Amino acid sequence: MPELQAMFSRQRRWMFYLLSIYVLGWGFTAYKSIFLGLIFGTSLSLFNLWLMVRKTDQFGEKVLKGEKVRSLGSFSRLATGALAVVVAMRYPEQFHLISVVIGLMTSYIVIMIDFFIHSVKNT
Numbered sequence: 193m194p195e196l197q198a199m200f201s202r203q204r205r206w207m208f209y210l211l212s213i214y215v216l217g218w219g220f221t222a223y224k225s226i227f228l229g230l231i232f233g234t235s236l237s238l239f240n241l242w243l244m245v246r247k248t249d250q251f252g253e254k255v256l257k258g259e260k261v262r263s264l265g266s267f268s269r270l271a272t273g274a275l276a277v278v279v280a281m282r283y284p285e286q287f288h289l290i291s292v293v294i295g296l297m298t299s300y301i302v303i304m305i306d307f308f309i310h311s312v313k314n315t
Contacts, residue, residue, distance in 0.1 A: 193264055193269065196245060196248060196249065196252075197245075199306065200242075200245045202306055203241060203299070203302050203306050204238065204241070204242075204301060206302050206305075206306065207237070207238045207241070207299065208238075208300065210234060210298060210302075211231060211234055211235065211238075213261060214227050214230045214231045214234060215227075215231060217230075218231060224282075225285065225287060225288045225289070225291070226250060226288045226291045228286060228287055228288070228291075229280060229287040229288040229289065229290070229291025229292040229294075229295060230291045230292075230294065230295045231295070232276065232279070232280070232287055232292055232295060233276055233291065233292040233293065233294060233295015233296040233297075233298065234295040234296075234298045234299075235275070235295075236272050236275075236276050236296060237295055237296050237297070237298045237299040237300075238299060239272060240269045240272055240273075240299060241299040241302075241303075242289070243265055243268060243269060243272075244264070244265065244269065246266065247263075247264045247265040251264060267269075273296050276292050276293075276295075277289070277292065277293070279292075280292040291311070
């Protein structure tokens with residue numbers, strides 16, 4: 193699945209660009225909790241993206257071998273999101289809750305934008 197790895201590489205690069213912008217926002221603006229929430233949520237979103245790609249690779253290999261396939265790891269991604277919300281609610285002075293939730297959704301937004309850009313380029 194080299195296409196999947198190429199997509200993951202592009203999406204990971206965009207996530208790192210966003211994280212660097214968030215770090216600059218945290219360092220140079222007065223909105224520390226908002227940018228820290230975005231950094232925290234986007235970092236966990238990047239982890240979830242990596243987990244999803246890894247599970248998809250394993251899924252494809254098992255299907256090709258004809259083995260039994262379990263799951264794509266939805267529970268672990270959901271648990272990561274729940275952990276992020278619990279941490280944000282425990283430390284509201286450090287993390288802005290809405291920013292953490294937006295950060296958690298960043299990988300899905302990046303996936304959609306990447307799909308749109310590459311579908312326009314290939315047509």
